[in-house]
Amino acid sequence: MILLHRLKPAFWDLPDTAGSHSGLNLKRKWKLIVLVTAILSLSPLVIMTLVDFNLTRRTIETETNTGMLTSLNTIAAVMSASLAEKPPGTGAKTLWDTAFSHLNTGRNNDLFLMDNTGRLLTPSFYYETSGSRTILDPGLFTGSDGIVHIQASDGTPLLAGYARITGTPLMLVQLRQADWLRDLWFKPRLKLLWFLCASIGFILLSIMGMATFLVGRIHTSERQRIEALHHEEHANRLASIGRLASGVAHEINNPLDIINQKTGLIIDLLTLGKQDQPDQRLLPLAEDVLETVKRCGTITRQLLDFARHMEPSVEPVDMEEVISQVLALLETDARQRNITIQVPPVPEIPGFACDRSSLIQIFLNLAENAITAMEKNGILTIGVFNEKTGLVTITVSDTGKGISPEDLPKIFEPFYTSRTDRWGAGLGLAITYGLIREMGGDIRVKSTVGKGTSFTLTLPVKAPRPAAADGTLHLPGSEMTVPANPVDDDTWGDRYAKP
Amino acid sequence: MGPRILLVDDEQEFVQTLAERLQMRDMDSYAVFDGPTALAQVQSHPPRILIIDLKMPGMDGIQVLKQVKQTHPGIQVIILTGHGSEQDKILCMHLGAFAYFQKPVDIDQLVTAIKQGYETALSNDQKTATCDRHPRTGSRQP
Numbered sequence: 001m002i003l004l005h006r007l008k009p010a011f012w013d014l015p016d017t018a019g020s021h022s023g024l025n026l027k028r029k030w031k032l033i034v035l036v037t038a039i040l041s042l043s044p045l046v047i048m049t050l051v052d053f054n055l056t057r058r059t060i061e062t063e064t065n066t067g068m069l070t071s072l073n074t075i076a077a078v079m080s081a082s083l084a085e086k087p088p089g090t091g092a093k094t095l096w097d098t099a100f101s102h103l104n105t106g107r108n109n110d111l112f113l114m115d116n117t118g119r120l121l122t123p124s125f126y127y128e129t130s131g132s133r134t135i136l137d138p139g140l141f142t143g144s145d146g147i148v149h150i151q152a153s154d155g156t157p158l159l160a161g162y163a164r165i166t167g168t169p170l171m172l173v174q175l176r177q178a179d180w181l182r183d184l185w186f187k188p189r190l191k192l193l194w195f196l197c198a199s200i201g202f203i204l205l206s207i208m209g210m211a212t213f214l215v216g217r218i219h220t221s222e223r224q225r226i227e228a229l230h231h232e233e234h235a236n237r238l239a240s241i242g243r244l245a246s247g248v249a250h251e252i253n254n255p256l257d258i259i260n261q262k263t264g265l266i267i268d269l270l271t272l273g274k275q276d277q278p279d280q281r282l283l284p285l286a287e288d289v290l291e292t293v294k295r296c297g298t299i300t301r302q303l304l305d306f307a308r309h310m311e312p313s314v315e316p317v318d319m320e321e322v323i324s325q326v327l328a329l330l331e332t333d334a335r336q337r338n339i340t341i342q343v344p345p346v347p348e349i350p351g352f353a354c355d356r357s358s359l360i361q362i363f364l365n366l367a368e369n370a371i372t373a374m375e376k377n378g379i380l381t382i383g384v385f386n387e388k389t390g391l392v393t394i395t396v397s398d399t400g401k402g403i404s405p406e407d408l409p410k411i412f413e414p415f416y417t418s419r420t421d422r423w424g425a426g427l428g429l430a431i432t433y434g435l436i437r438e439m440g441g442d443i444r445v446k447s448t449v450g451k452g453t454s455f456t457l458t459l460p461v462k463a464p465r466p467a468a469a470d471g472t473l474h475l476p477g478s479e480m481t482v483p484a485n486p487v488d489d490d491t492w493g494d495r496y497a498k499p
Numbered sequence: 500m501g502p503r504i505l506l507v508d509d510e511q512e513f514v515q516t517l518a519e520r521l522q523m524r525d526m527d528s529y530a531v532f533d534g535p536t537a538l539a540q541v542q543s544h545p546p547r548i549l550i551i552d553l554k555m556p557g558m559d560g561i562q563v564l565k566q567v568k569q570t571h572p573g574i575q576v577i578i579l580t581g582h583g584s585e586q587d588k589i590l591c592m593h594l595g596a597f598a599y600f601q602k603p604v605d606i607d608q609l610v611t612a613i614k615q616g617y618e619t620a621l622s623n624d625q626k627t628a629t630c631d632r633h634p635r636t637g638s639r640q641p
Contacts, residue, residue, distance in 0.1 A: 250581055250582045251581075252581075253581030253582070253601070253602040253603065254510055254513070254581040254602060256581075256602065256603045257510075257513055257581065257602035257603040257604060258510060258512050258513045258516070259603075260602075260603040260604070261513055261516040261517050261520060261606075262512075262516050264516075264520055264606050265516050265519060265520050265523075268520050268523050268524075268606075269523075272523050272524075273523070293603050294603070296603070297602075297603045301601065304584065
């Protein structure tokens with residue numbers, strides 16, 4: 001049962017609903033392939049085996065019968081020659097007793113003499129020699145020799161070969177059980193059957209194996225395609241959210257600063273101006289407003305960070321150094337929460353280049369999230385692997401509370417946060433995702449509730465040129481276009497001024 | 500009164516309040532609401548410090564910055580914008596801006612930048628006074 005479970009391909013248990021796998025019913029496909037291929041390949045085999053079986057049986061039958069007849073005829077000829085000297089009847093009996101009685105052996109070789117009235121002259125296995133009684137109907141035996149099917153007195157089907165002895169009214173008869181041939185035929189037939197079964201089994205197994213492989217490949221590629229589609233959709237959605245976010249952030253900044261300055265003026269009037277008796281509550285209130293404005297400012301700044309479309313400067317980066325920088329920033333927080341940070345030896349990554357600040361930001365965001373998820377006591381592991389050529393794999397794993405499967409698809413979206421304090425704007429992972437995509441990399445997450453979360457990043461060793469590959473940069477929320485690589489002030493300013 | 504400061508922003512409420520706050524801090528500041536007026540003011544009463552927004556209808560802050568830097572390189576320009584990106588910041592600093600702030604701005608930070616700009620302008624004046632016999636218009640303190 002366990003073996004069967006292990007052999008069962010991945011697509012077998014997929015639900016057959018149309019929506020789940022873009023309408024592919026892989027199980028039915030598999031069955032159809034196996035059925036059609038099995039019929040196509042097995043039917044010629046079975047047909048040929050049957051034909052061969054019949055042919056062989058007939059050949060053996062004919063050969064046996066011919067052999068029987070030949071020997072009967074030979075014996076009959078010998079007897080005829082002997083009897084020509086003596087009269088039949090007693091002569092035949094004497095001849096039989098002296099020469100052929102020992103041939104009359106048993107079930108499959110019952111040899112005896114019979115006269116043309118059907119009376120047996122010599123003893124028989126199947127029939128008793130009982131005086132003048134006609135035991136076998138002489139009408140059955142026509143011609144000089146031949147083979148006929150008869151039935152014994154007890155109903156056993158018999159095969160009777162006969163040959164007339166020339167010059168006498170006598171007939172030499174040999175009886176065999178009709179299924180004697182079947183017994184003779186049994187062994188080769190068994191061999192043939194075995195061979196057939198083994199071939200059918202082998203062919204069926206290979207057909208099933210091949211169908212499983214092919215359908216498995218379809219399943220894999222289909223799943224990859226769907227995953228890629230989802231990923232693309234996700235990226236597009238994030239990009240449009242990013243554009244919206246930056247537009248909103250820009251538009252909010254102006255009125256926000258009006259509030260900021262007006263409140264500042266109130267504070268100025270209260271502190272710098274010579275107010276006689278201001279209400280004691282006014283100043284703290286105004287300061288609260290300023291504090292809130294600052295918070296809004298932080299959010300709009302984070303939004304702009306998220307939607308950032310600037311060209312990162314690609315430079316050679318020492319991964320170990322970056323990690324130690326990040327760890328230095330996290331050390332205090334981790335120590336307070338009694339969290340152990342594990343970093344296995346970082347392998348040498350020749351030629352690794354990327355935007356250093358982005359990389360630090362990515363590490364910081366992921367590690368901070370991990371620490372937040374663990375709250376107290378836990379292990380944060382940052383691993384760097386350089387196993388595939390051209391790719392760097394980074395894992396950031398924690399032993400924290402994990403993310404529920406329902407929340408897992410949402411974590412890279414802006415404003416999704418699990419933090420209940422007011423400082424979690426929910427932009428950390430969205431920014432991280434944007435940065436990784438900009439670097440030409442990818443991020444995946446695995447999480448078990450209660451056990452921990454593991455982020456796996458794949459970054460190219462050589463970072464590609466970022467999105468603005470045509471040399472221009474489309475700034476979100478404004479109609480301005482600036483060249484990514486400035487040459488001199490004039491062209492720069494002009495292009496900036498006249499979009 | 501301290502250094503003469505010209506503020507340019509199409510958000511009138513904002514710029515007037517900011518000017519008032521600077522005045523309370525003993526700075527001779529006044530506000531205009533668009534680029535051309537600002538340039539005319541620069542010609543007639545050149546300020547020490549120019550604070551401009553980037554996105555304004557008609558003439559935007561980058562154009563004002565460029566023209567002011569051409570005619571009056573001694574004026575220290577501070578950018579104060581709600582729309583800026585990192586790219587804008589690099590561009591403005593490249594064009595000769597003295598400082599770059601994103602709205603909402605903290606008044607103390609702005610005042611510090613103004614003071615620094617004023618000191619830079621003063622030291623530039625001394626250099627031009629010793630090296631150049633014909634100091635350009637607007638680059639000397641009146």
